[in-house]
Amino acid sequence: MLVVIAAYMGATMTDGDVPFIGIQDVEEHLRRRRAWTRGLGPAALKGYEHIMSKGVHQLVYALEQQQGLVALEKWIQYFTYDFMSQMVIGGGFEQLQNGDSKDIWTTVGKGSQVATFLGQVPWLGVYLGYVPGITGPLNMLLEYAQKETERRLAEGTSIRDLFYYLRNEDVPGEEPPPTRLLLNDGVVGMAAATETTSTALISIFHCLLVNPEAYATLQEEVNRFYPEGEDVCNTASHRDMRYLTAIINETLRLFPPVPTNSSRQVPHNSAPVVLGSLIIPPGTQVFLPPYALHHDAHNFVFPDAFWPERWLVASGQLSLSLARTPIHEAPGGKLSFFDFVHNDAAFIPFSHGPMNCAGKTLAMQQLRTVVCALMQRFHIRLSLEEGRGVEAYQEEFAESYLVANRAELPVVLEPRG
Numbered sequence: 001m002l003v004v005i006a007a008y009m010g011a012t013m014t015d016g017d018v019p020f021i022g023i024q025d026v027e028e029h030l031r032r033r034r035a036w037t038r039g040l041g042p043a044a045l046k047g048y049e050h051i052m053s054k055g056v057h058q059l060v061y062a063l064e065q066q067q068g069l070v071a072l073e074k075w076i077q078y079f080t081y082d083f084m085s086q087m088v089i090g091g092g093f094e095q096l097q098n099g100d101s102k103d104i105w106t107t108v109g110k111g112s113q114v115a116t117f118l119g120q121v122p123w124l125g126v127y128l129g130y131v132p133g134i135t136g137p138l139n140m141l142l143e144y145a146q147k148e149t150e151r152r153l154a155e156g157t158s159i160r161d162l163f164y165y166l167r168n169e170d171v172p173g174e175e176p177p178p179t180r181l182l183l184n185d186g187v188v189g190m191a192a193a194t195e196t197t198s199t200a201l202i203s204i205f206h207c208l209l210v211n212p213e214a215y216a217t218l219q220e221e222v223n224r225f226y227p228e229g230e231d232v233c234n235t236a237s238h239r240d241m242r243y244l245t246a247i248i249n250e251t252l253r254l255f256p257p258v259p260t261n262s263s264r265q266v267p268h269n270s271a272p273v274v275l276g277s278l279i280i281p282p283g284t285q286v287f288l289p290p291y292a293l294h295h296d297a298h299n300f301v302f303p304d305a306f307w308p309e310r311w312l313v314a315s316g317q318l319s320l321s322l323a324r325t326p327i328h329e330a331p332g333g334k335l336s337f338f339d340f341v342h343n344d345a346a347f348i349p350f351s352h353g354p355m356n357c358a359g360k361t362l363a364m365q366q367l368r369t370v371v372c373a374l375m376q377r378f379h380i381r382l383s384l385e386e387g388r389g390v391e392a393y394q395e396e397f398a399e400s401y402l403v404a405n406r407a408e409l410p411v412v413l414e415p416r417g
Contacts (some may be wrong), residue, residue: 001009003047008021008022008049008119008122008390009022009122010124011366012115012125012129012142012187013233014126017180017181017184018184018189019184019185019187019188020032020033020181020184020185020188021188022267022281022354023269023312024264026218026354026355028265029352029354029355030374031046031054032177032181033060033358033409035165035166035167035168036166036185036358037160037179037358038165038170039164039165039166040162040358040359040361040362042361043131044160044162044165045361045362046051047160048066048087048362049235050085050086050199050367051075051083051231052083052365052369053231053233055079055083055096056079056087056232056233056369056370056373057233058082058096059075059078059079059096059300059370059373059374060099060373060377061375062075062078062097063374063378063413064098064376064377066413068408068412069383069410069411069412070411070412070413071408071409071410072202072205072380072409072410072411073198073202073407073408073409074196075096076201076202076205077095077100077105077198077199078095078096078100078369078371079096080194080198080201080366081093081095081104081105081175081194081198082094082096083366084189084190084193084194085148085190085194086161087161088152088161088162088163088165088186088189089149089151089152089161089162089189089190090152090155090158090159090161090163093336096350098330100315104144104222106142107137107140107141107144107193107252108194109140109195110140111137111139111140111142112141112195113142114137114141115141116260117262119263120260123315124286127385135325140176141187142187144186144190145186145187145190145359146186146230147183148186148190149163149183149186149187150183151192152186153167153182155181157169159276162189163182163189163362165385166182172316176269178260182190191214193255193359193363196257196258196363197257197363197366197367198256199255199257200248200251200252200257200367200408201256201366201367201370201371202362202395202407203251203252203254203255203393204247204248204251204367204371205371205374205380205409205411206255206382206393206407206409207247207250207251207254207255207306207366208247208380209380209381209382209411210306210382210393211306211404213324214247214306214308217243218243218244218247218375219375221241221242221243221244221374221375222241222244222371222375224371225237225240225241225372226372226376227376228376228416228417230376231371231374232373232376233367233369233373235365235369238365238368241368241372242312242317243308243312244309244368244371244372245311245368246263246309246310246311246312247308247360247371248364248367248371249308249311249347250307250308250311251308252317252347252349253294253300253347253349254294254295254304254306255394255397256291256294256348256349258290258349259287259289259290259291260287260290260291261285263285263287264282264285264286264288264355265283265284265286266280266281266282266283266286266287267282267283268282268283269282270282271277273366277311280345288348288377292346293346293348294346294347294349296346298341298343299341299342300341300342300343300345300346301339301340301341302325305326306326307325309323309324309325310323310342313340313342314340314342314344320340350363370396376411376416377415377416378414378416379413379414379415379416380412380413380414381411381412382409382411382415383410383412384409389395393408395408396408
């Protein structure tokens, strides 16, 4: 009998088939993951670059047409959905051109909140799955994702999208997985990946806009690697943009798109797991929330402050004595009075181990490309109209610690050059 992670039983409201990310057995998980690894590997990502380029240029063009106050979060959501739908199932939507006419983001947002809550109480999710209508938003999300997956399977392959790999079409002689398994995995590709990437992008721009010194430093780096006329979709310079990487890491530390993460379970047929003074019995489900780890002073000094320089110091790229520090945390900006604490092992925005996020490389590529594209083209400033203060974003984000809310981000855009 296949052992699954209880949280995914709750999130999908069934004790039957679950997406591959919910499989507890490591060998079976890795077997199911192989197609995802190929579909999200270097060769496949190279094949998706034209999709990324099209989406990024559409995003920039759409923002150029806006006047006055711009709801940046809305346009980022449109971009991520268009890109992921094209990359996962070969397209079908053009939200950057037509808007969210089908109110998909409401379905994704509300459905994800219900799914995450039921993941905490999986026994309840399974029972509610037998009660029609009681979990409407989640049912709508699951049905929507399955419907789009069914459409892709019925149309067949016209481009090498993710489902080209999930159906093993890249492996001669290999049979495709059963349709029911592909439908389950479609939920992961269409819903989970889209929401987490958009949430991360919105958080990055919030952190930059409320930290002018960090914004200015990153702007200098973008100007150096991607001056006007340089193709921001050429990813060759990404690995050399150290401050951009620090900005992304620090944002994901403060605002992990999945604050509670998924759970793991001690196998029923194993010995208890001993963690220090804790003894965890077989069959016990354990959550390791990234938000809690990331905001723990035992893991990161100044845990609640936005301090991207910490990543440069930790990697040896910047001397501690030269690092700019959060003034409100370190009076006078001096670091000599505290011990630098940085625990890389506690940084898990993409989870950890053999069951971590298979799409990490793709996600980082999206984050880097979009940030560079918008900062190359626009001067961006945060709107503080209608009494909206700096703290408003964090309050909206943390409205539910179960699932990250996509907070509003009203901005003013001024074309550069």
